Amino acid sequence: MAPDTGTHTLPAGGGMIDGKTTALYSLPAKWYHDPSVYEAERWGIFARTWQFLAPESDLPNPGDYTAVEFAGFKVFVLRDREGKLKAFHNLCPHRAAPLFAEGSGHCDVLRCRYHGWAFDHDGKLKAAPYFGDADWFRKEDHGLKPVRLDVWRGFVFVNLDGKAPPLLEFLGDVPALVAPYPIEGFKKKDIADFSIKTNWKVYTDNFVEGYHIPGIHPGLIQAIDFNKFETTYQRNVVIMKAPQKEGSIYGGLWLWIWPNMTLSVYPDGMNASRIVPHGPRFTTLHYSFYFQDLSPALDAGQRRTIETNCQIVREDFGICEDAQSNFEAGVFQRGPMSPRHELGVHYFHDEIRAALKDQGVTE
Ligand SMILES: [Fe+2]
Numbered sequence: 188m189a190p191d192t193g194t195h196t197l198p199a200g201g202g203m204i205d206g207k208t209t210a211l212y213s214l215p216a217k218w219y220h221d222p223s224v225y226e227a228e229r230w231g232i233f234a235r236t237w238q239f240l241a242p243e244s245d246l247p248n249p250g251d252y253t254a255v256e257f258a259g260f261k262v263f264v265l266r267d268r269e270g271k272l273k274a275f276h277n278l279c280p281h282r283a284a285p286l287f288a289e290g291s292g293h294c295d296v297l298r299c300r301y302h303g304w305a306f307d308h309d310g311k312l313k314a315a316p317y318f319g320d321a322d323w324f325r326k327e328d329h330g331l332k333p334v335r336l337d338v339w340r341g342f343v344f345v346n347l348d349g350k351a352p353p354l355l356e357f358l359g360d361v362p363a364l365v366a367p368y369p370i371e372g373f374k375k376k377d378i379a380d381f382s383i384k385t386n387w388k389v390y391t392d393n394f395v396e397g398y399h400i401p402g403i404h405p406g407l408i409q410a411i412d413f414n415k416f417e418t419t420y421q422r423n424v425v426i427m428k429a430p431q432k433e434g435s436i437y438g439g440l441w442l443w444i445w446p447n448m449t450l451s452v453y454p455d456g457m458n459a460s461r462i463v464p465h466g467p468r469f470t471t472l473h474y475s476f477y478f479q480d481l482s483p484a485l486d487a488g489q490r491r492t493i494e495t496n497c498q499i500v501r502e503d504f505g506i507c508e509d510a511q512s513n514f515e516a517g518v519f520q521r522g523p524m525s526p527r528h529e530l531g532v533h534y535f536h537d538e539i540r541a542a543l544k545d546q547g548v549t550e
Pocket residue numbers: 393399403404499503
């Protein structure tokens with residue numbers, strides 16, 4: 188079966204060529220820039236899944252908060268006066284202003300800077316200053332909108348529509364894969380944020396395959412045994428592994444977790460990231476780096492690890508942005524995927540297909 192040229196329709200997940208070779212074709216090019224597809228992804232993927240927001244260690248004290256945005260949804264997580272984590276839409280119910288700018292901080296009262304409305308840590312409206320007398324207005328009707336929250340091994344997640352399976356179930360085979368690593372003992376050392384002018388799926392496609400390593404990552408190819416690079420997938424996770432050569436900074440286990448979290452574990456630490464869409468053509472990446480031991484003696488080596496990691500992340504941007512422009516130009520429709528190296532892309536695309544089908548978007 189040929190790729191979709193308008194006359195053929197591919198079965199979900201690809202098809203067979205001459206009934207023999209598994210042929211896996213990528214998503215239609217249009218899905219990488221069409222605003223209506225992006226809108227379907229916002230509600231069909233980002234509102235419905237568990238989204239990793241922050242490590243719990245970012246919020247040690249009552250009043251600490253972290254505000255993030257993904258796919259246009261603004262959310263914050265707060266440690267309340269009793270020490271419990273709570274999450275809310277970052278949205279004043281009066282005139283829709285966000286309560287916090289993106290980032291972390293500390294607050295005693297949640298106060299909207301637009302008109303001064305103030306909320307308690309449980310989201311209840313405490314004061315609407317200068318509102319005036321109105322017998323129809325009841326403060327209890329205008330609290331913050333709560334968001335479902337859960338924590339897995341120190342990572343705080345939220346689920347906007349409240350209907351995702353319980354977090355542990357949603358994480359599929361991730362907990363078992365990460366079980367051998369003492370990640371709760373890892374301490375956050377640094378963060379790195381990036382932006383890339385592509386659809387979030389262009390960057391994700393790139394993340395879940397090692398096929399491009401020889402072409403794009405001259406340093407990384409030296410550090411691993413590429414002939415033994417292995418990509419597999421299990422429930423809600425793509426697993427990439429490669430034997431490491433002497434001196435490599437990696438532990439050789441790279442995980443990507445549906446729909447947009449990554450977790451790379453190395454011998455003395457890890458990094459976690461969020462791949463965050465902001466519209467059909469713009470994506471940000473938010474990395475945090477953790478190590479077992481933050482002693483000053485280890486600082487220089489850890490800084491090198493972080494920089495090497497960031498360098499590899501940046502190496503992908505040019506090629507991804509160039510591919511994005513070809514996705515938009517209308518000539519390319521979709522391409523075949525390597526059964527040897529692109530099973531992760533195939534898995535990701537099938538999840539996208541299923542989620543979008545639920546929203547009425549079909550190929
Ligand atoms: Fe890469």
